[in-house]
Amino acid sequence: MRKPCCEKKDTNKGAWSKLEDQKLTDYILKHGEGCWRSLPQAAAGLLRCGKSCRLRWVNYLRPDLKLGNFGEDEEDLIIKLHALLGNRWSLIAGRLPGRTDNEVKNHWNIHLKRKLLMMGIDPNNRRSLLSPTLTKSNASNDSSSACQPFNPATASETISSTCLPDLNLDLTIAPPLSHQNLALN
DNA sequence: AAACGCCTCAACCGCCGGCGC
DNA sequence: AGCGCCGGCGGTTGAGGCGTT
Incomplete structure (x- = not known):
């Protein structure tokens, strides 16, 4: 039986107070991110x-966070x-x-899923909800063949050729930006 | 102005993988 | 090889804000 991550009886839960935020920020700025436990x-x-x-x-206190609404380009990139x-x-x-x-997860679940549905696109597999030809061609296969789980080796080909309307995908696999920044420093 | 329902998002929970012993 | 600890991740939830009636 796995132990709980901490003793729940002695911990606060729910929204953070300004004082707690301040304590946490001060500590991390002074000592850096380390042993969270x-x-x-x-x-x-x-x-x-x-x-x-x-x-x-x-999610909230990191100084490099960009707060505020997602831009069009960011939404596009997320999709x-x-x-x-x-x-x-x-x-x-x-x-x-x-x-x-x-x-990103919240924004996807609240806004982008709906946006894709409004465009007639199934947010789960990017298949058109309106195109009878796509539906028909997939209906001949079993459901598991519609869109396979992510496989880096075949992902872009599989997705762009079978699941997507024209989303103008021109993505390449590259290290995340934070890693790139680290490499530059 | 009050009541109600819907929406948003911060935070929690449980699981998983990596690592050290 | 097996076990336990820890950090990280994705899914889910609930409180509070907001709009409508």
Whole structure:
């Protein structure tokens, strides 16, 4: 039986207070990201689970975060990357500077899924919901053959040739931007 | 102004893979 | 090789905001 990630009885839950944010930010700016499990105690006795601290930092407090609405180009990129990578939100977010996986995931679930549906595109497999020819050709196969799980070796060919309307995909596999930035430094 | 329903998003939960012992 | 710990990930949820009646 796996132990819980932390002792729940002694931890706060729910929304973070400004004071907690401040403690966490101060600690990480001073010591850097490190052992999340011991961080809450080290960070002036934060009564939070280490995972919770990590999530708060990554999704909200990190200084390099780009806050605010997604731009058209970002939405476009998310749609294309999702077509290529599937629900690999961390990978997708890695290619959108200043965006987090949680943010991308939320935006996809709330806005982009709906946007694709409005365009008559199935957000799960990028197949047209309107095209009878596509539906018919897929109907002859069993459901598992419609869109296979992500396979890097065949993904772009498979997706662009069988599942997608013209989304103008011109993606290449490259290291995430954060890695590229590190390499430059 | 109040009540209600819908929408958004921050945060939680559970699982998985990597790593060290 | 097996086990346990830890960080990271994706799915889900619930509180609060917002719009409508």
